[in-house]
Amino acid sequence: MNAPLPLHCLPPLRAQTLIQHELLSTLFQPIMRLDKGEIYGHEALVRGPSGSPLEFPDALFAAGRREGLSAELEMHCALQALRDWSAQELPGKLLLNMSASALAHASAPSQWARGLETLRELRIAPSSLVIELTEHERVADIEGLRRTLAGLRQHGVGIALDDFGDGRSSLRLWSEIQPDLVKIDKYFSHDLPAHAEKLQTFRALLQLAETFGAQLVAEGIETAEELRVLRDLGVSHGQGWFLGRPTARGITVPPEPALEVLTSKDIAVLPELRRAAASGVTAERLVLKAPAVAQDCSHEQLYRLFEAHEQLHAVAVIDEAERPVALVDRSQFIARWAKPFFNDLYGRRACTLFANSTPLIVDADTGIEALTSILTSTDQRYLKEGFIITRRGRYLGLGTGEQLVRSVTEARIEAARHANPLTFLPGNIPLSQHIDRLIASGRSFVAAYADLNHFKPFNDEYGYWRGDEMIRLLARVTSSHCDSQRDFVGHVGGDDFVVLFQSEDWERRCEDIVVRFNELARSLFDPEALQAGGILAEDRHGERRFHPCTTLSIGAVRVAPGSLSRPEEVASAAAAAKRHAKHGRLSIYVMEA
Structure with a gap:
């Protein structure tokens, strides 16, 4: 094989030159x-x-x-x-x-x-x-x-x-x-x-x-x-x-x-979607197969249709291309039909005369969350009459307000199990999955349960908006004092948070969380309450009494390898530690599993 020539002896570099003079390396x-x-x-x-x-x-x-x-x-x-x-x-x-x-x-x-x-x-x-x-x-x-x-x-x-x-x-x-x-x-x-x-x-x-x-x-x-x-x-x-x-x-x-x-028993804190996950449910799941009528359908014909289909809450009116143009609500129609002389005056007239010509029309692929605006819209006819569901503009069926409310509620409950909608922190399901992985890893860890003291009186006195702000404050403080690569922070609901620590300095981190939260939470009270050291509000028994400013308690349980075998056992032990902390009026209480 010929020895490679120095670069300065070669013509302008081309692939052929590199091949010919053996100038490629690996x-x-x-x-x-x-x-x-x-x-x-x-x-x-x-x-x-x-x-x-x-x-x-x-x-x-x-x-x-x-x-x-x-x-x-x-x-x-x-x-x-x-x-x-x-x-x-x-x-x-x-x-x-x-x-x-x-x-x-x-x-x-x-x-x-x-x-x-x-x-x-x-x-x-x-x-x-x-x-x-x-x-x-x-x-x-x-x-x-x-x-x-x-x-x-x-x-x-x-x-x-x-x-x-x-x-x-x-x-x-x-x-x-x-x-x-x-x-x-x-x-x-x-x-x-x-x-x-x-x-x-x-x-x-x-x-x-x-x-x-x-x-x-x-x-x-x-x-x-x-x-x-x-x-x-x-x-x-x-x-x-x-x-x-x-x-x-x-x-x-x-x-x-x-x-x-690769050989460490430490497990990763897997990233969670930082928003409540969409349910994946679309308007198609809400479709009620219901007959529609043409634009020239008379009131008399529509009455016979309602009589034949007692379960129909409304009827859609469609054009020749099967595109919806109006919606007739059953209860409103029957009320008009029952009036004297309505049949004589309007029986043969087209049913579009008194129909809602601007009904809500949604595509079958529309997500449930996108339809929640119906629940808060100023035009509440949509909740009462329901809405029309189409596919590519053509009539598919009807949806009801009752179905929508139930589906949105179910979707939000399910989403909250994965990610809390207030703090966007992981919920119960990711928390249980992470505990499972910690147990399977064979390493020791600490489960810390954080809960607020005197939160209900605060929430009752200042309203849910300020109550939500205090919960978000707790989420921020807790997350900022944890190692995002080693410690899992979950929000199980209300003012209850769980932290799964792998950090060796977990106790110091808990102390810092309590001190920092107690300091910042005071900013959510009025000056009069701060001066008094608390507020007058009803307790759980309805009696008005003095409640100190809201503070944080943390109950922590050390989980040794093999001591607990299921996520619910870890959750129960952490909850017991939290109860000890609250009943003893302690900032932090630590126990062994």
């Missing part, structure tokens, strides 16, 4: 098994001459396309990676990036025979290779690609789908080629602990991976917190600077900081 970035804390393998990353315009892959392969050398350049990069890999004797698999077109070229009988010979010369087993399929959007012949991949699999070569989720990836391609690994674009790992929507995406992708028989590789892991969340989600493989940067030599053992995270 860096290896490790991929780890997050479930085992082991090196799974390395991805080969090509580099052009350092400091040159073609040093990095995007510019290099763009030059290759301009010169019509795409397949040749990819083949040369793969060969260079194989040579460099063989020299390093690194553990695990070698992941090679290849496009579908380059793969088809490499799998031609003559090329494949030459490739197998090269592998034998370099003492690399085909089973140690994984082909990462790139440039998903350029796959035109999926059937041909499947045949190519089937041939590779016969020799033990693994298949990976690269950068899934980057906007160019295809769910159909995942389904068609059934890869062993799917690498998830780094966007979804970046700052994952702070983005609940990214976490939900990973959960959905894990379900897809289980369906298709694949394993996920999370790319772009740069922090311990990101790694901990991915580990707890059950993502099996990971790649990123926190696990190892690309180097010419690769690594043989995982980095110590990464191992510390």
